[in-house]
Amino acid sequence: MVAPQRDAAVHALSCRRGRLHAGRVRRAAEGNVVYGAHPQSLLDNPAVEIIKSLPSVWDETIVVTSSEIGELAAFARRRGSVWFVAAVNGPAARTMRVDLAFLGAARYDALLVRDDLDNPAAVRIEKTAVMKSGTLAIDMRAGGDFIGRLTPRR
Numbered sequence: 001m002v003a004p005q006r007d008a009a010v011h012a013l014s015c016r017r018g019r020l021h022a023g024r025v026r027r028a029a030e031g032n033v034v035y036g037a038h039p040q041s042l043l044d045n046p047a048v049e050i051i052k053s054l055p056s057v058w059d060e061t062i063v064v065t066s067s068e069i070g071e072l073a074a075f076a077r078r079r080g081s082v083w084f085v086a087a088v089n090g091p092a093a094r095t096m097r098v099d100l101a102f103l104g105a106a107r108y109d110a111l112l113v114r115d116d117l118d119n120p121a122a123v124r125i126e127k128t129a130v131m132k133s134g135t136l137a138i139d140m141r142a143g144g145d146f147i148g149r150l151t152p153r154r
Contacts, residue, residue, distance in 0.1 A: 046123060047113045050149050055079040066096050072140075076102055083108075083150040089140040096146070098136040106152040107131055115144040129153075 042051055057079065064074035064085070074087035074096060085098055110130045116122040117139060130136065130150060138146050 046125060047147075050111055050113055050147060053082075053149055054084070062102055064096075064098050066098065072096060074098065081152050085136065085148045085150065086146065087138065087140065088145045089143060091142050093139075093141050093144075096138045096140055098138065100130055100132055100134050100136065100150075103130070103132040103150065104152060105132060108150040108152050110136075110148055110150050112136075112138075112146070112148040114138060114146045115141055117141055117144075 042048060045051060058077045059080065060078040062076040064076055064087070066072060067074045068090075071090040071092070072087065072094065074085070076083055076085045076098070078084075081104065083103065087096055089096070108130050110126075110128045112124075112126045112128065114124050114126075116124050120141075136148065140146060
C-alpha cells in the first residue's frame with residue numbers, strides 16, 4: 001500500500017564501512033523510516049543539500065512503473081512544485097528508467113544522488129536539467145539506491 005506519509009523525517013543516514021552512506025536518504029522520500037544520528041554527521045554528509053530539502057509532508061505519491069515486487073521499489077513524491085524520485089534496488093544490478101511524464105511543462109533542475117558503482121562506500125552527486133518529455137536512466141548495483149530532487153526553473 002502506498003499513501004502519503006504525514007510525518008516522515010530524516011535525521012541521519014546509515015553507515016557503510018565507517019562512512020555515511022548518502023544514498024540511504026531515499027528511504028525518507030519513500031516515507032515510514034525515521035533515522036537518528038549526531039547532527040554533525042548530517043552536516044558532513046556529501047548529500048547534505050538534498051537531506052536538508054526533504055519535506056516531512058507530501059502532496060502526491062506515484063509508484064514508478066519500473067517497480068517490481070521483490071526486485072525494485074521506486075517512487076516519485078511531490079511537495080508543492082518540487083518532485084523527489086527515490087528507489088531501492090533488489091538483488092540484481094540493473095539500469096532503471098524513470099519516465100518523467102508526471103512533471104509539469106517547465107524545465108527542471110535535477111540534483112541526483114546515487115551509489116558510486118566503483119566504490120560501495122561512496123556516492124555520486126550530479127546536477128543536470130530534465131523535462132517532462134525526458135527519462136532518467138539510473139544504473140544501480142545490487143542492493144543499491146538512488147534519490148533525485150527535481151525543482152522547476154523559475
